[in-house]
Amino acid sequence: MGRTMASAIIASHSASEAREGEICKVRVDFAFANDITTPPAAASFAEMGAERVFDRERCAVLPDHFTPNRDIASAEQAKRGREFALSQGMLYWEVGRVGVEHAFLPESGYILPGDVVVGADSHTCTGGALGAFATGMGSTDLAAAWALGETWLKVPPTIRVRFEGERPQWITGKDMILSLLGRIGVQGARYMALEFAGDALASLPVDDRFTIANMAVEAGAKAGLFPPDDAALSYAKSRAKRPFEPVWPDKDAPYLRTEVFDVGAMSPVAALPHSPDNVRPVRECGSPRIDQVFIGSCTNGRLEDIAAAARIMKGRRVADGVRCIVIPASYEVYNRAMDLGYLRVFTDAGAVVCTPTCGPCLGGHTGVLAAGERCVSTSNRNFTGRMGSPKSEVILASPLTAAASAIAGRLTDPRDVEA
Amino acid sequence: MEKLLMGRAWVFGDDVDTDLIIPARRLVSGDESVLGRYCMEDADPEFAARVSPGDIIVAGENFGCGSSREHAPLAIRGAGCSCVIASSFARIFFRNAINTGLPIFECPEAAASAREGDEIEVDPAAGVIVNRRSGGTYPVAPFPPFLQELVRRGGLAPYVREELARRRQA
Ligand code: SF4
Numbered sequence: 001m002g003r004t005m006a007s008a009i010i011a012s013h014s015a016s017e018a019r020e021g022e023i024c025k026v027r028v029d030f031a032f033a034n035d036i037t038t039p040p041a042a043a044s045f046a047e048m049g050a051e052r053v054f055d056r057e058r059c060a061v062l063p064d065h066f067t068p069n070r071d072i073a074s075a076e077q078a079k080r081g082r083e084f085a086l087s088q089g090m091l092y093w094e095v096g097r098v099g100v101e102h103a104f105l106p107e108s109g110y111i112l113p114g115d116v117v118v119g120a121d122s123h124t125c126t127g128g129a130l131g132a133f134a135t136g137m138g139s140t141d142l143a144a145a146w147a148l149g150e151t152w153l154k155v156p157p158t159i160r161v162r163f164e165g166e167r168p169q170w171i172t173g174k175d176m177i178l179s180l181l182g183r184i185g186v187q188g189a190r191y192m193a194l195e196f197a198g199d200a201l202a203s204l205p206v207d208d209r210f211t212i213a214n215m216a217v218e219a220g221a222k223a224g225l226f227p228p229d230d231a232a233l234s235y236a237k238s239r240a241k242r243p244f245e246p247v248w249p250d251k252d253a254p255y256l257r258t259e260v261f262d263v264g265a266m267s268p269v270a271a272l273p274h275s276p277d278n279v280r281p282v283r284e285c286g287s288p289r290i291d292q293v294f295i296g297s298c299t300n301g302r303l304e305d306i307a308a309a310a311r312i313m314k315g316r317r318v319a320d321g322v323r324c325i326v327i328p329a330s331y332e333v334y335n336r337a338m339d340l341g342y343l344r345v346f347t348d349a350g351a352v353v354c355t356p357t358c359g360p361c362l363g364g365h366t367g368v369l370a371a372g373e374r375c376v377s378t379s380n381r382n383f384t385g386r387m388g389s390p391k392s393e394v395i396l397a398s399p400l401t402a403a404a405s406a407i408a409g410r411l412t413d414p415r416d417v418e419a
Numbered sequence: 420m421e422k423l424l425m426g427r428a429w430v431f432g433d434d435v436d437t438d439l440i441i442p443a444r445r446l447v448s449g450d451e452s453v454l455g456r457y458c459m460e461d462a463d464p465e466f467a468a469r470v471s472p473g474d475i476i477v478a479g480e481n482f483g484c485g486s487s488r489e490h491a492p493l494a495i496r497g498a499g500c501s502c503v504i505a506s507s508f509a510r511i512f513f514r515n516a517i518n519t520g521l522p523i524f525e526c527p528e529a530a531a532s533a534r535e536g537d538e539i540e541v542d543p544a545a546g547v548i549v550n551r552r553s554g555g556t557y558p559v560a561p562f563p564p565f566l567q568e569l570v571r572r573g574g575l576a577p578y579v580r581e582e583l584a585r586r587r588q589a
Contacts, residue, residue, distance in 0.1 A: 023565045040449045048579040073447035122487040138489035138515035187481045362443040383438040390461040
């Protein structure tokens with residue numbers, strides 16, 4: 001019997017058969033942690049009696065969550081991570097040269113098609129956009145991967161998701177993944193992998209695929225995989241820091257089931273508080289008033305996202321009483337957005353532009369919400385208290401919807417602003 | 420791992436996420452006793468103050484969904500809880516609990532029948548959960564052999580330590 005993409009990649013990195021349900025020891029191509037997860041990983045690493053990471057070019061620390069540091073405690077935490085990275089001589093980038101890990105690593109050629117990647121952060125699944133089996137783990141698992149160059153994985157069953165039809169210009173990768181979440185729910189793919197297919201993918205920008213793969217974990221999935229096509233391969237080739245071997249699923253691969261979406265019939269959607277699967281068409285949400293808009297994060301802080309938001313904002317003003325915070329997810333994105341004039345579009349509109357950081361996405365800093373406030377955010381989670389006060393509310397949407405909402409001061413379908 | 424776990428049930432619903440278990444704003448410490456003070460604070464601000472040593476968190480499906488933070492099982496341990504019983508666990512939380520030594524039991528029947536405050540007893544060696552109020556007895560399915568082996572060796576750190584020693588010899 002053929003193999004799904006998940007099982008094929010695991011098999012290529014393991015001595016075992018890697019059939020579904022089997023627990024395999026798997027070779028790891030890249031392993032990373034951030035400013036929050038590195039200190040506990042470093043402590044576990046020491047407890048394991050490990051001295052050196054298995055390969056200094058394949059192990060990385062990225063300070064991105066509470067950086068540039070918001071207070072003394074976060075500065076101490078980042079310092080412990082920095083000291084560990086420097087003492088190991090492993091990959092490390094300082095604030096000013098890094099970005100949100102899941103945007104920075106693939107764009108810098110460290111996560112590549114056919115790879116097995118583990119990260120001490122749940123959105124590690126973002127790397128699936130390029131055809132890597134990339135999955136999030138905790139700090140102790142990550143420390144084990146740093147020490148051994150190996151991890152254990154249970155080969156997951158796979159749900160296939162087909163996006164068919166011609167994508168209207170106001171439908172983004174975010175609307176596609178939110179539509180999937182609305183249908184299958186936050187437990188819909190628990191312990192499983194998602195594999196994406198369908199003719200709508202050919203014209204879907206790589207940036208939008210990152211958005212879709214990023215939120216696979218919101219359905220509980222271990223990984224969200226795009227079989228690499230020419231666009232993904234040329235993206236990876238032009239950036240790769242090392243050789244790689246892409247892997248594809250077999251034609252007769254066994255899928256648990258297939259979910260089909262007609263992208264041509266989709267409307268812009270939003271996830272209402274307090275769950276990413278509480279999804280409805282934006283026009284059916286009753287236009288709630290908002291206090292803040294956040295455009296950024298590892299979900300939607302890439303160039304396509306910033307360009308989409310700038311397209312809506314150009315020549316318009318953020319509504320009175322609304323704060324709009326734009327955070328490119330990396331310096332590559334920041335600099336391109338500067339060169340292309342997008343950053344000026346935002347500041348002319350009365351928005352804030354910040355340096356790359358996770359910042360408000362997890363209620364860290366640069367845009368924390370007060371009790372009673374409501375935010376439209378392009379990030380991936382709207383759990384209670386995610387962006388600040390447990391009495392605040394977060395609505396998840398695409399960069400187009402977020403920008404349209406900033407201008408209207410209410411949750412707004414982008415088609416209603418562009419008109 | 421083999422001793423009897425006993426305590427009162429604190430019952431939560433489905434999809435208890437890691438931001439509820441320990442909010443992101445508290446993630447500037449990795450010390451379990453510090454994290455324990457904020458455990459479940461956005462779900463129940465009184466939880467950490469009122470929980471007694473040995474008490475048990477009982478929840479529905481998908482417990483621990485959300486972020487990869489190992490701080491979540493640590494906060495539960497730091498609050499004094501002896502274990503978590505749920506209908507099912509989110510994948511990363513499941514790994515983190517095993518790695519950090521927080522006992523977890525997947526048992527939909529025991530989870531569904533528990534009410535707030537019930538006295539619950541878990542015998543991990545026998546794989547049995549007993550609800551003292553209702554008298555209900557519920558078997559727990561054992562872990563797959565590889566995970567049993569991890570638990571037997573005391574978690575992931577001792578396993579890696581042995582593996583590294585083996586490699587140094589080779
Ligand atoms: S941007 Fe948000 S979701 Fe992404 S890594 Fe940072 S905190 Fe996590």
